Amino acid sequence: MQENTLGKGWYGMAGPLFHIEDLHVSVEDKEIVRGLNLTLKGGEIHAIMGPNGTGKSTLASALMGHPAYEIIGGKVTLDGEDVLEMSVDERARKGMFLAMQYPAEVPGVSNANFIRTALNARLGEGNEIPVMKFHRELQAQMKRLNIDPVFAERYLNEGFSGGEKKRNEILQMVMLKPRVVILDEIDSGLDIDALKIVAEAVNSMRSPEVTFLIITHYQRLLQYIVPDFVHVMMQGRIVRSGGRELAERLEAEGYDWLKHELGIEDETVGVQA
Amino acid sequence: MAEQTTTIVSVTAEALSVRYVEPDWLRKMRAGAWEIFQAAPSPKLEKTDLRDRSWDIGPYADEPGSPSEEAEALVGELAGQAYVHVRNGVAVAVHLPEALAAQGVVMTDLHTAVRDHADLVKAHLGTVVKPDEGKWAALNAALWHGGIFVYVPRNVVVDTPVHFVYEETGQAAGGAPRALVVADEHSALSYVEVFLTAGSQPDKVHTGVTEVIAKTGAKVTAAAVGGYRKGPANFSVRRAHIGNDASVDWVFADIGDGFSVVLLESDLAGDGSASTVQGIGIGTGRQHLDLTASVLHHGRYSTSDIQLHGAMKDRANAIYRSSTHIFKGAVGAGSEQHDRMLMLDKRARADAIPMLLIDENDVQRCGHAASVGRIDQNQVYYLMSRGIPRSEATKMIIWGYLEPTVQRIPSEVVRTHLVRRIDRELEA
Ligand SMILES: Nc1ncnc2c1ncn2[C@@H]1O[C@H](COP(=O)(O)OP(=O)(O)OP(=O)(O)O)[C@@H](O)[C@H]1O
Ligand SMILES: [Mg+2]
Numbered sequence: 039m040q041e042n043t044l045g046k047g048w049y050g051m052a053g054p055l056f057h058i059e060d061l062h063v064s065v066e067d068k069e070i071v072r073g074l075n076l077t078l079k080g081g082e083i084h085a086i087m088g089p090n091g092t093g094k095s096t097l098a099s100a101l102m103g104h105p106a107y108e109i110i111g112g113k114v115t116l117d118g119e120d121v122l123e124m125s126v127d128e129r130a131r132k133g134m135f136l137a138m139q140y141p142a143e144v145p146g147v148s149n150a151n152f153i154r155t156a157l158n159a160r161l162g163e164g165n166e167i168p169v170m171k172f173h174r175e176l177q178a179q180m181k182r183l184n185i186d187p188v189f190a191e192r193y194l195n196e197g198f199s200g201g202e203k204k205r206n207e208i209l210q211m212v213m214l215k216p217r218v219v220i221l222d223e224i225d226s227g228l229d230i231d232a233l234k235i236v237a238e239a240v241n242s243m244r245s246p247e248v249t250f251l252i253i254t255h256y257q258r259l260l261q262y263i264v265p266d267f268v269h270v271m272m273q274g275r276i277v278r279s280g281g282r283e284l285a286e287r288l289e290a291e292g293y294d295w296l297k298h299e300l301g302i303e304d305e306t307v308g309v310q311a
Numbered sequence: 312m313a314e315q316t317t318t319i320v321s322v323t324a325e326a327l328s329v330r331y332v333e334p335d336w337l338r339k340m341r342a343g344a345w346e347i348f349q350a351a352p353s354p355k356l357e358k359t360d361l362r363d364r365s366w367d368i369g370p371y372a373d374e375p376g377s378p379s380e381e382a383e384a385l386v387g388e389l390a391g392q393a394y395v396h397v398r399n400g401v402a403v404a405v406h407l408p409e410a411l412a413a414q415g416v417v418m419t420d421l422h423t424a425v426r427d428h429a430d431l432v433k434a435h436l437g438t439v440v441k442p443d444e445g446k447w448a449a450l451n452a453a454l455w456h457g458g459i460f461v462y463v464p465r466n467v468v469v470d471t472p473v474h475f476v477y478e479e480t481g482q483a484a485g486g487a488p489r490a491l492v493v494a495d496e497h498s499a500l501s502y503v504e505v506f507l508t509a510g511s512q513p514d515k516v517h518t519g520v521t522e523v524i525a526k527t528g529a530k531v532t533a534a535a536v537g538g539y540r541k542g543p544a545n546f547s548v549r550r551a552h553i554g555n556d557a558s559v560d561w562v563f564a565d566i567g568d569g570f571s572v573v574l575l576e577s578d579l580a581g582d583g584s585a586s587t588v589q590g591i592g593i594g595t596g597r598q599h600l601d602l603t604a605s606v607l608h609h610g611r612y613s614t615s616d617i618q619l620h621g622a623m624k625d626r627a628n629a630i631y632r633s634s635t636h637i638f639k640g641a642v643g644a645g646s647e648q649h650d651r652m653l654m655l656d657k658r659a660r661a662d663a664i665p666m667l668l669i670d671e672n673d674v675q676r677c678g679h680a681a682s683v684g685r686i687d688q689n690q691v692y693y694l695m696s697r698g699i700p701r702s703e704a705t706k707m708i709i710w711g712y713l714e715p716t717v718q719r720i721p722s723e724v725v726r727t728h729l730v731r732r733i734d735r736e737l738e739a
Contacts, residue, residue, distance in 0.1 A: 102696050105688060130698035142693035146711025155707065156697035193711070210697060 053080015053246045054117060054133065054217040061112035063093075063100040063274075069110065070096040070307050072274035078218065081246040085260055086253045087285060088271035089293055091306040094253045095139050097271070098222045102136040103129055116218060131160050133217030137207035137224050139253075144194040149206065150176060152194050153213050160214055179212050184235055200227030208236050212243065219243070220251045225259040237262030257289035270296060272305040321484065322369030324453045331422045336433055344442035344452035351446040358630045358662065359572055359601040364544045365514045366446075368485040371456050375401040382478040382507050388724045394474035395420050400457035400486055414467045421458030421489055431462050435493050439522035439552045439578070447546035447572075451487045451520040458489035463498040463529075472722040475504040477519075485515035485543045491522050494529035494557075501721035503534040505728070508545075508569075515543040523551035525559050527581065534562040534720045536729055539569030541596060547573045555581035555610070561588045562719045566732055568596030568627070576605040579613035579641075588617045591716045593736050594627030594659070605634040612643040614675075619650045620712055623659035624736070633681075634666040637674055645675030652683040653712060706737050 056078040063071035070093045078084055088094055100107040101114060103126040114121040116132055124132065144152070153176065158166045167175075176190060183205055195203050204224055211219060221240070225233055240250065240263050252263065260268070260282060268284040269276045270293075277300055278284065288296075297305055324341035327333070333341075353361055375398040378386075386396050386404065393411055395418065396404040402420035411418065417428055424432050442452035459475040477488045486508075494500045504521065517539070525531045531551070539545045551559040559577055577586035588604045606615040617633040635646040652661035663681040686708055694704035713733060720726045 104692055125701070126692060126695040127698050127700050127704075130696055136696055138693070138696075142687070142689045144690050144693065144708060144711055146714045147707050152694070152697075152707070155703070156694075156699055159698040159700065159703075214697065 054249050055079055056218050056249060057113070057115045058101070059113040061097070061100070061114065062110045063096055064108050064110050065096060065106060068307075070274055071100065072307070074112070074275050076251075076269070076276065078249040078251060080217075080249050081244075082267065083244070083250040083252065083263060083265045084267045084269060085265040085285060086251065086269050086271055086276075087255065087288055089305045092271045093274040093307050094271055095222055096274075098136055098139075098220050098251075098253060101220060102126060102134065127159070130156075130216075135211055135214060135216030135219050137204070137211060137219075137221045139222040139226070141195050141203050141207055143196045143198075145196045147194045148191050149194050150190040153210060156210070157213060176213065179209055182235075183209055183212070183239060184232070185209060201229060201232055204228055205232060205236065208239050212239055215243070217248055218251075219248060220253070222253045223255065224252070225254055225256060233259065234262060257285050260285050272297070272300070272302055274307045277302070320366065320368055320454070322371050322454060327371075327454065327456060331425070333425060334429060337425060340437060340442070341453050344449045345454075347443050348446060348449035348453055351449055354446055356572065356601060359599065361544070364516075364570075366450065366516055367514050368450065368454060368487065368516045368518070370484060372399045372401065375399050375403045376480055378403075379478060379480050379507060379509060382476060385505065385507075385724065385728050386476055388727075389474055389476070392471060392474065392724070393418055394476060395459040396476045396478070397457035397459075397488065398478045399480060400488070402457065408471070411469060411471070414469070415464040416467065416469055417460065417462040418473055419460055421455070421460045421491060424460035424491075428460065428462065431493065432460060432491065435522070435524055436491055437522075439524060439550050440520045440548050447516070447518045448520060448548055450516065451489060451518045451548075455487045455489035455520065457486070458491070459504075461492045461500070461502060463494045463500045465495045466497045467495075468499040469501070472501040472503050474722060474725070475502070477504065477506045479508040479517070481509035485517045486519075487517070488519045490520070492531070492533065493524045494526060494531045496526045497528040499530040501532045501534075503720065503722045503725050504536070505725055506535075506537045506539075508538065508540055513542055517543045517545045519545075519547040521549040523549070523559055525551060525553045525557040527554045527557060529554070529557045531558070532560045532562065532721045534722070534725070535575075536563070536720070536725060537565045537567070538732065539565070539567040539571050541568045541570070543569075545569055545571040545573070547571065548576075549574070550576040550578060551586065552578045552580055553584040553586060556583040557581055558585040560586065560719075561590070561604075562716060562721075563590040564716065564720070564729055565590070565592040565600065565602070566595075566736055568594070568598045570599045571601065573600065573602045574605065575603070576607065577615065578607045579610050579615065579644075582610040582612060584610045584613045586615045588615070588619075588633075589716050589719055590619045591713045592619075592621040592629065592631070593713075593733065594621065594623045594629045595736060595739070596625050596627065598627040598629065600627070600629040602630065603632040603634060606636070606646060608635070608637040608641040608644040608646065610644075611641060613641060614645045616647045617649070618716075619663070620653070620716065621651070621661060622653045622655055622709055622712065623661050624655045626656070626658045628660040630662045630664065632664040632666060633679070634668075635677065635679075636668040637671050637677070639670040641671050642673045643675060644671065646677045648679035648681070650681040651712070653709065654683065654685050655709070709737060
C-alpha cells in the first residue's frame with residue numbers, strides 16, 4: 039500500500055481481474071449454481087438479470103464466502119489469486135465488496151464505529167485513518183448520499199427501513215473503496231431520488247481500477263448505471279449475454295421469449311437441470 | 312429432611328453492637344435478626360444446590376488492611392466526587408463534596424450514620440429488606456458490617472453521582488455490607504455501588520443488602536457493579552420501595568466466576584410508580600449465578616421494564632429469572648421483559664426463565680420474551696465481509712450486546728472501570 043489517503047486508487051495497482059470458472063455451489067445439499075463462467079475486468083460494469091430463485095444471490099454470497107454456501111466445484115481468482123482459499127475478511131481486504139440483498143442488523147454496534155473498524159482493517163496495521171479525518175470523510179459521504187447525520191451513531195442497520203439499509207450499503211462501499219463490487223438488488227426498496235443518488239455514487243467510482251457486478255430485476259437502474267455487459271441467469275448458470283439492449287428487451291417482453299428460445303420450462307433451480 | 316448446611320459463625324451481633332457503641336434499638340434489631348437467622352431453615356432453591364455450603368462469616372478484621380490495586384485505582388479516579396469507601400467492613404474514606412452538603416444531602420458510612428443521623432436511619436433501616444424475609448437477609452441484619460447511608464432531602468436534585476465502593480481483599484472472611492439510600496419527596500439521585508471482592512475460603516458467606524427508598528415523586532437511578540470471585544457463597548438482596556409517581560431505574564452488571572444467588576427487586580407500591588431493571592452479566596470459569604430480577608406491581612398505573620443480557624464463557628452456569636407480579640388492584644399496570652442469554656463456549660450453560668403473574672384483570676400490555684442462543688453467524692459474516700477478522704467481529708458483537716446497559720451507568724468513572732473489566736474478560 040502506498041498511502042493511506044482515501045483518494046481513488048489507493049491500492050496503486052492495475053485494474054482487477056476477477057475470474058469465475060465453472061462454478062458449482064450448493065446450499066443444504068442442493069446444487070444451486072451449476073457451472074457458471076464469468077470474467078470481470080477493471081473498468082467494466084456487468085449486470086446480471088434473471089427471474090426469482092435462479093441463483094443470483096447464491097452466486098454473490100458464495101463469491102463473498104458466506105459459510106452456508108458450499109463450493110462443490112470450479113475456480114474463482116482475483117488477479118490470479120485463489121479467492122476460494124481466502125476467509126471472508128481476507129476477501130474483503132483484497133478489495134471485494136458485496137452490497138447484500140438482506141444486510142444483517144447488529145444491535146449495540148454503532149454504524150460509524152463499524153465502518154471505521156472495517157476501514158482500518160482494510161488499511162492495515164500502522165496505516166489507520168486518524169479519527170477526525172475519518173469522521174469528516176464519513177459525514178461528507180453521508181451528506182452526498184443524503185443520509186441523515188444521526189445514522190452515524192445509530193446501531194448498525196438496526197431498525198433501518200429497507201431503503202435506508204441499501205443506502206447504508208452504498209455508504210460502506212464509498213468509504214471502503216473496493217476494487218470488485220457486487221451489488222445484489224441495490225435498487226430494491228429505493229425511491230426514485232435515492233436510486234439516482236446511489237447510481238451517481240456508483241458512477242463516480244467507475245474507473246479502470248474497479249469492476250462491478252450488478253444484480254437487478256429492473257432496467258431502470260441500468261438507465262442510470264449503464265452496463266457494458268448484461269447476463270441472464272437461469273437454472274444456476276448464465277444462459278445469455280449481451281449488451282444493454284438485452285436488458286431493454288427483457289424489460290419490454292419479460293423472460294418467456296428467452297425461455298422459449300432456450301427450451302427451458304422451469305427457469306429456477308427448483309427442478310433438476 | 313435434615314438440615315444439611317452447617318452454621319459456624321465466628322462473629323456475634325453483640326460484639327458488633329459493642330464495637331460500634333450502638334444504640335439500644337439497633338442492638339435489639341441485630342439480636343432479633345440473629346434469632347430469626349438461627350431458626351430459619353436453609354433455603355431450598357430450585358436451581359441452586361446449597362447443601363455443600365456452610366454459613367460461616369467472620370471473624371471481622373479490626374483494621375481495613377491494605378487496598379487492592381483495582382480499588383485503589385478506582386477510588387483515585389473518584390477524587391473530588393461523592394463516595395464512601397469501605398474495605399473489609401471498615402470505612403476508609405468518606406468524601407462528600409461541599410456543594411452536596413450545602414444542599415442538605417447526607418452521605419456517610421452506615422455506622423457513623425447510626426450515631427449522627429439516628430432518626431433517619433432508625434426510620435428506614437430494615438423497612439425494605441426485612442430481617443424475617445429469609446435466611447441471608449436475617450444474617451445481614453444481624454451481622455452487617457460496613458455500609459453506606461445516603462439521604463436526599465425533599466425537592467433536592469443531586470446532579471452528580473454518589474458512590475459506594477466496597478472492597479474485600481481476601482483476608483476478610485466473607486462479609487455483610489449494607490446500603491441504605493433514601494430519596495425524599497420529589498428529589499433526584501444517582502447512586503452507584505461497586506463491589507470488588509477477591510476470593511476467600513469457600514466455606515465463608517458474603518451477604519449484601521441494599522435498600523432504596525424513593526418517596527413520592529422521587530427519581531432514583533441505582534447502579535450496582537459486582538464481581539464476585541470464586542470462593543465464598545454470595546447472597547445479595549437489593550430492593551427498592553417506590554412511592555407515588557416515583558421511579559427507580561436499576562442498572563446492574565455482574566462479572567465473575569463466583570457462586571452467587573442474587574435478587575434485585577422493585578416494589579412498585581405507589582400509584583403511577585415506575586421501574587426499569589437493566590442488567591448484564593459475564594460469567595467465567597465455573598461461575599454459578601442464580602439471578603432474579605423482580606418487579607412487584609401494587610400501585611395503579613405502575614409500569615416496569617426488565618431487560619437482562621447475559622454472556623457465558625468457559626463452564627459458567629447461569630440462571631437469569633425475570634419475574635413480574637401484578638397484584639390485585641394494580642389497575643392499568645403494564646410491564647415488559649426481555650431476556651437474552653448468549654453462550655460463548657460449548658460447555659457454558661444458561662437458563663432464561665420469564666415469570667409473569669397477573670392477579671388484576673384490568674392491565675395494559677404485559678409482554679415477555681426470553682431466549683438462549685449463540686452468536687449469530689450472519690452478523691459475524693456481515694462484519695467479516697467488510698474486512699474485519701473473525702475474532703474482532705465476535706468481540707464487537709458481544710460488546711454491542713452489553714454496551715447499551717454499560718452506557719446507562721450514571722458515573723463516568725464506574726463506566727470506564729466496567730469497560731476495562733469487560734475488555735479484560737473478552738480478551739481472556
Ligand atoms: N440459505 C439458504 N437456505 C436454503 N435455501 C436457499 C438458501 N439460499 C438460497 N436458497 C435457495 O436457492 C435458490 C436460489 O436462491 P437465490 O436467493 O440465489 O435466488 P435469486 O436468484 O437471488 O432470487 P431473487 O431474484 O428472488 O432474489 C432458491 O430456491 C432458494 O430458496
Ligand atoms: Mg436474490
